[in-house]
Amino acid sequence: MSDDVVAPVDTAAPATHEPPARDITDGGPEMVQFLDAEGNRVPVTEANSAYAEFIQDVDGEELRALYRDLVLVRRVDAEGHALQRQGELGLWPSLLGQEAAQVGAGRAMRAQDYAFPGYREHGVAWCKGVDPVNLLGMFRGVNHGGWDSNENNFHLYTIVIGNQMLHAAGYALGVQKDGLVGSGDADRDTAVMAFTGDGGTAQGDYNEALVFASVAHSPVVFFVQNNHWAISEPNEKQFVIPPYQRARGFGIPGVRVDGNDVLATLAVTRAALDRARSGQGPTLIEAFTYRMGAHTTSDDPTKYRIAAEVDIWKKKDPIDRLRKHLVAQGLADDEWLAELEAEADELALRIRTACQQMPNPPHEDMFENVYVDPHPLVERERDEFVAYQASFEED
Amino acid sequence: MASAPQKMTIAKALNAGMRAAMEADPKVVLLGEDIGKLGGVFRITEGLQKDFGEDRVLDTPLAESGIMGTAVGLALRGYRPVVEIQFDGFVYPAFDQIISQVAKMHYRSQGHLKLPMVIRIPYGGGIGAVEHHSESNEAYFAHTAGLRVVTSSTPEDAYWMIQQAIASDDPVVFYEPKRRYHERGEVELGDSAPLALNDAVVRAEGSDLTLVTYGPMVKTALIAAQAAEAEGTSVEVVDLRSLSPLDRPTILDSVVKTGRAIVVHEAQTFLGMGAEVAALIQQEAFYHLEAPVLRVGGYNIPYPPSRHEEVFLPDIDRILDAVDRSLAY
Numbered sequence A: 001m002s003d004d005v006v007a008p009v010d011t012a013a014p015a016t017h018e019p020p021a022r023d024i025t026d027g028g029p030e031m032v033q034f035l036d037a038e039g040n041r042v043p044v045t046e047a048n049s050a051y052a053e054f055i056q057d058v059d060g061e062e063l064r065a066l067y068r069d070l071v072l073v074r075r076v077d078a079e080g081h082a083l084q085r086q087g088e089l090g091l092w093p094s095l096l097g098q099e100a101a102q103v104g105a106g107r108a109m110r111a112q113d114y115a116f117p118g119y120r121e122h123g124v125a126w127c128k129g130v131d132p133v134n135l136l137g138m139f140r141g142v143n144h145g146g147w148d149s150n151e152n153n154f155h156l157y158t159i160v161i162g163n164q165m166l167h168a169a170g171y172a173l174g175v176q177k178d179g180l181v182g183s184g185d186a187d188r189d190t191a192v193m194a195f196t197g198d199g200g201t202a203q204g205d206y207n208e209a210l211v212f213a214s215v216a217h218s219p220v221v222f223f224v225q226n227n228h229w230a231i232s233e234p235n236e237k238q239f240v241i242p243p244y245q246r247a248r249g250f251g252i253p254g255v256r257v258d259g260n261d262v263l264a265t266l267a268v269t270r271a272a273l274d275r276a277r278s279g280q281g282p283t284l285i286e287a288f289t290y291r292m293g294a295h296t297t298s299d300d301p302t303k304y305r306i307a308a309e310v311d312i313w314k315k316k317d318p319i320d321r322l323r324k325h326l327v328a329q330g331l332a333d334d335e336w337l338a339e340l341e342a343e344a345d346e347l348a349l350r351i352r353t354a355c356q357q358m359p360n361p362p363h364e365d366m367f368e369n370v371y372v373d374p375h376p377l378v379e380r381e382r383d384e385f386v387a388y389q390a391s392f393e394e395d
Numbered sequence B: 001m002a003s004a005p006q007k008m009t010i011a012k013a014l015n016a017g018m019r020a021a022m023e024a025d026p027k028v029v030l031l032g033e034d035i036g037k038l039g040g041v042f043r044i045t046e047g048l049q050k051d052f053g054e055d056r057v058l059d060t061p062l063a064e065s066g067i068m069g070t071a072v073g074l075a076l077r078g079y080r081p082v083v084e085i086q087f088d089g090f091v092y093p094a095f096d097q098i099i100s101q102v103a104k105m106h107y108r109s110q111g112h113l114k115l116p117m118v119i120r121i122p123y124g125g126g127i128g129a130v131e132h133h134s135e136s137n138e139a140y141f142a143h144t145a146g147l148r149v150v151t152s153s154t155p156e157d158a159y160w161m162i163q164q165a166i167a168s169d170d171p172v173v174f175y176e177p178k179r180r181y182h183e184r185g186e187v188e189l190g191d192s193a194p195l196a197l198n199d200a201v202v203r204a205e206g207s208d209l210t211l212v213t214y215g216p217m218v219k220t221a222l223i224a225a226q227a228a229e230a231e232g233t234s235v236e237v238v239d240l241r242s243l244s245p246l247d248r249p250t251i252l253d254s255v256v257k258t259g260r261a262i263v264v265h266e267a268q269t270f271l272g273m274g275a276e277v278a279a280l281i282q283q284e285a286f287y288h289l290e291a292p293v294l295r296v297g298g299y300n301i302p303y304p305p306s307r308h309e310e311v312f313l314p315d316i317d318r319i320l321d322a323v324d325r326s327l328a329y
């Protein structure tokens, strides 16, 4: 039995302490999937039938565009990793393996939709138009978030697990108060998306966010990337009932989607965002996926997980499967794939160069933006600091 | 029975101290994120789950309020929970439990209830981390009646103080100077701790000026003291060890002797530990002072991006600059 398929509770039976057997690779029959690991279109199932209409319009061009996103996002991530290894970044949280979950979700969003990420959402940032270079500043230690959130409706990365879920609920409440739902105008109606991991579902903030959003019927989609690990802890340490099923307990629909299938995440997220924009309230999406790499560059996964598990998930790779599909459909040939590789190389080079050239901010900048209005203590300390630094130059 | 002193790091000393406490008392249980197989992100609990089992070393869900509140329940049930908070900046989800419940339970119950628990927090900066991973939030807890707050700056202290904290019937917030985890020193694994948990200690003797400090800044202060010595100024270094309560006699004896004091810590100075220590000195040793008590600490801004760390954190130069200012009076 999969750990995520939950047997009905038999109240007569004594509770046992034994956790259910763990098969973390099977998302179960309720998981929405359109492309299997071999790149074949999955026939109509009970789980996916309701979502097929949301990808009806996805033509060859759009499929190729999704593939391009996946490849470029993976390259951004690989470059972040390499830059950390070369000492250019202090840390990098890799999204390797989660590209399809993020690109599917990100591409389902419209420009007016607002995203609240954690710290691993490089793929969503990409789809929202944030320059990948801007993601690096925080990990290089030159800033705490190097982009204007309102420019692309993509909030700053949130390190404290769960915090952003409530921000999303609140932002959605604001959208709702502004009357920006339910008009049917595709450019006007607005939804909010919040991203967290499976570990994040244990936080109080996460659970309070679900309560607030469900009670208010706010236009928000909670997107849980169940990548099966919260640093060293397997997700059975975070929940017994998986997130998509727990959603029901909050009074909102929950859906599990194959997070390694970009078509499925696109369809499911489009459906949820439509619901939100049309005023039908929140949805919880659980993207069933896997963290292929280490938690971050500071982490050593060999301490706690077996390699065999990773090997199984390698065969479910989100990029391989879409490539197989494109090739089989005659939508991609070697030449096109090579061009894309070249584009990825160029992107990587641009990121690398920009990162290496990213200047250290002048130290007195650290006193900026502590307050909006002048604050005598901060101003005095800045002045003292500047004078003190200058005293070294005089020597 | 005294055994030969051993060289070890602060990290290993904490691990050895917890191991000793767990062997001595089966009621000691550890709770935290990633503390089992991984041994914690800093490996402080390495090997403890393997040796004591999952019933005593619990990998908890990712929820600090949950961890803290559960520890309260365990303590009420007669256990001695030792909680690991992964980083300083992640204690805030548990803040309410600590301030509202942990700190006040003994008082509210008119002494009927005890919460013998330890909250371990790796703290401070200087490791090039992203935000929320470098904070010094000891003043919030030291400000709260009902909590004991301590920090160790040497392996020997780490080894003994963690055991004393676990043995304490009061809740203890135990700050670990994360950038010093790998500093090595001698640990005397004798029968009992050389100092009480509340004692401050003079780390270097001097006659012209006292540096009062704790945790990660002790080493910096000692190096600064040596540098001052080379220039003819004799500096005494007091390591507070306990931030609440403060060891008033040790602080005051030193300042009465030297007539000058500077408090050094990483935390922002405004309403920080330095404010309390300076107030104490000025109140109790006013006529012995040759100069006002100075403070060297973090600036009053959020912990900045790591590229600013070297100038945000007090360093030897800033301490020596303050020494000069003090001597100028």
Ligand SMILES: Cc1ncc(C[n+]2csc(CCOP(=O)(O)OP(=O)(O)O)c2C)c(N)n1
Residues within 6 Å of the ligand: A120, A159, A160, A161, A162, A196, A197, A198, A199, A200, A201, A225, A227, A229, A230, A231, A291, A295, B033, B062, B064, B086, B090, B093
């Ligand atoms: C409140 C809080 N506690 C602890 C941490 C340290 N931490 C960073 S990431 C992480 C695991 C997160 O796991 P999950 O939510 O599953 O997301 P993933 O990293 O797998 O994407 C932990 C414990 C944190 N960032 N915030």
